[in-house]
Amino acid sequence: MTIKFFDVETGKEINKKTEEVKSEEKEEELKEEHYMLKEILEQPETIKKATEQDEQKLLETAMEILRAKNVIFTACGTARYAAIVGRYLFSKIAKKFSEVIMAHEFQYFIDSVDKDTLIIAVSQSGETADVLEGVKKAKENGAKIVAVTNVENSSLDRISDQTFFLNCGPEIAVASTKAFTGQLAVLYLLAFATVNKIQEVKIELKKVSEKVEEIISQNGGLLKELAEKLKDHQDFYFIARGIDFAIAAEGAIKLKEISYAHAEGMPAGELKHGTLSLIEEGIPIVAICPKDYTYEETLNNVQEAKSRGGFIIGVSDEKNEIFDSWLKIPKIEEIFYPLLTVIPLQLLAYYLAVARGNNPDKPRNLAKSVTVK
Numbered sequence: 001m002t003i004k005f006f007d008v009e010t011g012k013e014i015n016k017k018t019e020e021v022k023s024e025e026k027e028e029e030l031k032e033e034h035y036m037l038k039e040i041l042e043q044p045e046t047i048k049k050a051t052e053q054d055e056q057k058l059l060e061t062a063m064e065i066l067r068a069k070n071v072i073f074t075a076c077g078t079a080r081y082a083a084i085v086g087r088y089l090f091s092k093i094a095k096k097f098s099e100v101i102m103a104h105e106f107q108y109f110i111d112s113v114d115k116d117t118l119i120i121a122v123s124q125s126g127e128t129a130d131v132l133e134g135v136k137k138a139k140e141n142g143a144k145i146v147a148v149t150n151v152e153n154s155s156l157d158r159i160s161d162q163t164f165f166l167n168c169g170p171e172i173a174v175a176s177t178k179a180f181t182g183q184l185a186v187l188y189l190l191a192f193a194t195v196n197k198i199q200e201v202k203i204e205l206k207k208v209s210e211k212v213e214e215i216i217s218q219n220g221g222l223l224k225e226l227a228e229k230l231k232d233h234q235d236f237y238f239i240a241r242g243i244d245f246a247i248a249a250e251g252a253i254k255l256k257e258i259s260y261a262h263a264e265g266m267p268a269g270e271l272k273h274g275t276l277s278l279i280e281e282g283i284p285i286v287a288i289c290p291k292d293y294t295y296e297e298t299l300n301n302v303q304e305a306k307s308r309g310g311f312i313i314g315v316s317d318e319k320n321e322i323f324d325s326w327l328k329i330p331k332i333e334e335i336f337y338p339l340l341t342v343i344p345l346q347l348l349a350y351y352l353a354v355a356r357g358n359n360p361d362k363p364r365n366l367a368k369s370v371t372v373k
């Protein structure tokens, strides 16, 4: 079939350039019960695939990050939580301050974006309207655009100066899982590229992918049981500090979007500034507290919730008597914990949605890519 394009005003035919696009968007045969579960289980492999990046490109972008006056991440939802991990990494590894701005709020900061600004746009689909709008405006102001996306030839890919692909294959379930860990892997590579440690970080990310496998094979049963126990609760709180805060926020969004229960993720230090008044007997509090630089202080905040009757679910490599339920993760070099702690939270959200009789692949009122403003 031949398709012709015409200019609406002049009626003249427009000669369009044709380009062949790789389309992997066909839904593969499903062995698991849902795409979301399939995609969670794929992560040991997809994390490795995300590390397959051109080293020269990583080094060049790392230099841009260090040189830029301002580095701003823009993204929505889960992609924004990946960006928040990136922000902590840039500070800790590259010693570079950066900001994360929700894409739909970005236009209100556009006056401070100029040619010395580097924008890092994170988007699985590369088609999120809010992200594209902000990026276009930033480009008009002369900013450089780096995209972290899963989709080749997406609008974001085409508009950006540099693109890093996640290489994780199509993500079908509305709830983002393997794209999130892929985004993290790319951001770890960029952060470590700023200190010339690409090989070292690749070795660590390979170890991480093996540990992800371990979590998946060891925690499934326990998480199913826990979901059954918690299925009638309507409020959940996820708390953590530092880099782990992003995972608290990610755990909460995952749970609420597919189980339709209310969930909030927040920095643990913020509890006593308001939310603590909501904690009463039996309220589930998920504490992300690996044995890293946040451990002791997060546990102090967990104690505040526990003494008000909260039911504490600890995600940690270290057992603690304060936990009513312990989601065990393996030990790893501390900066990499976010890639491990998120896995039991994805599984918890999945099993909870199933226990509540929902279809986790197609949550009500939500679309896979939000192409409207």
Ligand code: M6R
Pocket (backbone or CB within 6 Å): 076, 077, 078, 079, 080, 122, 123, 124, 125, 126, 127, 128, 131, 174, 175, 176, 177, 253, 254, 257, 368, 369, 370
């Ligand atoms: O395609 P994008 O990464 O730009 O999508 C952004 C959000 O809409 C998306 O991450 C959403 O929050 C997920 N459904 C959460 O699982």
